Amino acid sequence: MYTLAVTRNRIEKNLKLIRQDIVAVAQRVGRDPAEVSIVAVTKAVDVDTIKNVLDAGLLDLGENRVGQLTSRVEDIDAYVKRRRNPLPGPVRWHMIGHLQRNKVRPTLACGATIHSVDSLRLAEEISQRARKAKLTVDIMLQVNCSQEQQKHGIAVGAGGHLAEMIAAMPNLRLIGLMTMGPTGADPQESRNSFSRLKFIFDEIKKAKIGGRAFRHLSMGMSGDYTIAVEQGATILRIGSALFA
Template sequence: MPKVDLIPTGSDGQRPVRWHMIGHLQRNKARKVVEWTRLIHSVDSLRLAEELQALALKRDQVIEVLIQVNCSGEAQKFGVPVPAAIPLAEQIETMINVKVRGLMTMAAETETPDEARAAFSRCKDLYDEMKKIGFSEGKFNLLSMGMSNDFEVAIEEGANIVRVGSAIFGKAAAAMPEVEEKEAPEVEDAEAPVEGV
């Protein structure tokens, strides 16, 4: 299946589709993401949040984000450790143009979907704790968990957003692989096309 350019090139200001960014986001690719996406699922550092704040401020807009939390404990997964999620959210709360709307996690690749339950349950417990704190003036209400192979278990554990591109479009057409791998360190000020939007 050919790659499709998902970002409109016209200047009429029309945005008929509301895109979510679901893959790992490098800071040097954030400009296009801020321009065209409604929700970023993968904020996992203060530096990335600060970059999004600077870009959104220039555009006079508010960008909504989910904090990516590594609830499986796998070294190759992106995301902040569970104990770091609340401190990161507290730091983002001081920003004017970035709003934390919830959490995102990816479970480990397992033999059966039910084996992913522990990671989803851990993320839901953290989500409930953070919801009680009242982040984003009570608009902390999104929990993105589960992909094509384990979304039913994720829903049972409380997910209200699932990422099921492979189930809908097939594995070859999925925008992101089912298992994330660490990338090489990002290069500052490099220009590159946005992937995974």
């Protein structure tokens, strides 16, 4: 099922190039590069490659499917416990794909940050499950800034209203917004999409919704992460550029 195996050396080389890009763009637009973190999207690689990602110093791992997330968490937890040298910090899991309400419980069991909350009903389900489990769950509101029908996410105009409702739900911590760039887009289309999310983010921040926890923009993937950094991204979701 997982066809891609990538060495630690290759991951480290790619990671160095990605970080150089981040620094260059951030400096050009007057941002602190340290504000930008990378989530390694590991859906297409095997478990040994994920171990190499951790050994290369990347501790944020993202999965698109709940079943794969749960199995990976189990495998990596066992690996971390077996290591002679401890990692510099805990492994942080991110659910970045579409999440169905009937998959909320296993997702919460993984302790994952959920980037893809795309409806009020899903937020309510997460809140209810989290309350029963006595958890506080970090979530992001997914916005369909490219306005493509095949993409998940709330409408651009609904961002502020839904953010206010979700931020008030028990056992949820609204930490930011997420979007996916346009499919096959030219740079300007991607720029427009990310700019929309930044505008919504700023409006929510101005309204003091979510408090200090509301500080993240999860946007930018392998093909458009430099544009995302330019537009204010704090979390990049990178797969192929890391494993090429």
